[in-house]
Amino acid sequence: PIGSPGGTVLMDAKRLNLLKSNIRIGTWNVNSMFDLSKAHNVALEMTRLDIKIMGISDTRWIGSGQSTVQDKVIYFSGNNNSRHEYGVAVMIDEALKHTVKNFIPLSPRVMLIQLEAYCGTLNIIQVYAPTKDKPDEEVEEMYKDIQNILKVTKNQDVTIVMGDLNAKIGAGQNDEWVGKYGLGERNERGDRLYEFCQENSMVITNTLFQHHKRRLYTWTSPKHKPSCIIRNQIDFILIKQRYRNAVTNVKTYPGAGVPSDHRLLVAKVKVRLKRLKKSVQPPRIEPKLLRNIEIKGDVFQAINENLKKLKDTSHTHEINPNQIWKNIKTAILEPCKKYLQKPKQQKRK
Secondary structure: HHHHHHHOOOOOEEEEHHOOOOOEEEEEEOOOOOOOHHHHHHHHHHHOEEEEEEEEOOOOEEEEEEEEOOEEEEEEOOOOOOOOOOEEEEEHHHHHHHHEEEEEOEEEEEEEEEEEEEOOOEEHHHHHHOOOOOHHHHHHHHHHHHHHOOOOOOOOEEEEEEEOOOOOOOOOOOOEOOOOOOOOOOOHHHHHHHHHHHHHOOEEEHHHOOOHHHOOOOOOOOOHHHHHHHOEOEEEEEHHHHHOOOOOEEEOOOOOOOOOOOOEEEEEEOEEOOOOOOOOOOEOHHHHHOOOHHHHHHHHHHHHHHHHHHHHHHHHOOOHHHHHHHHHEEEEEHHHHHHEEEOOOOOOO
């Protein structure tokens, strides 16, 4: 798997689950999560299908930020006005929250979440493309946003772009960017998606695997009926071409508890995530050390000397109030750090 380290490591079950090489990553247009009960149902579907990372399109949430839904953490990016439209999000299993290193809510149509992996960084870019009734200018604006957010990533990263692209890539193609298991006929926005894949060396993974058509289509038209079947493949999971072999399967699932005209699209990806390293905390100041008369005298003497120096220099230099406060703070803290911090204990070998 990508970034798999050698050697045998003993770890608890939760940590082992966190680092296992095969994780399931999904994307789903849920047709609004304005009703918060729908977010809970999405979390339940994640648990049921063992999905660790879920991209969500068309949330219709306002603003951007982070929240908790059951045992999941959700990062979301929506409109900054009061209009409940568009919106994207990424919901992750709580066990992965310590792997998240960055979150960029760029727009109501594009967001990035970066997770720490053994290979470097796993970039998840969740998108929601304009529907076919929207002007081409809006489509180009979305692709411009994706290009801008890709600048944050590195070539060696595992980068995934996924979501409702509202494009038909079509069947029969078989090259570096598109497999032969697409559906239907390509349209103009499918051409634009193909151009994007070429420009960024990305492959459309849900065209690579042979499945029954019911596992390939991602959207059902409201006009669909047994006598007139209208189903299309318009949601996609893209990955950098260099990592295409890391994706071992992609297919759709019907969402039992989430009413939507889209199906849940899930990829199985070989990538090992890891926790972020904890930042090194400086030694704490121990006030109880002032009980030692000798240490207490040294601290007070050093503070008084520092404050006297500040008083002497204040007559000759004009200093703003903020700088005065910083100087006083430093004058007091430096002696405390010098005399009231316990020395770091050496780890036993």
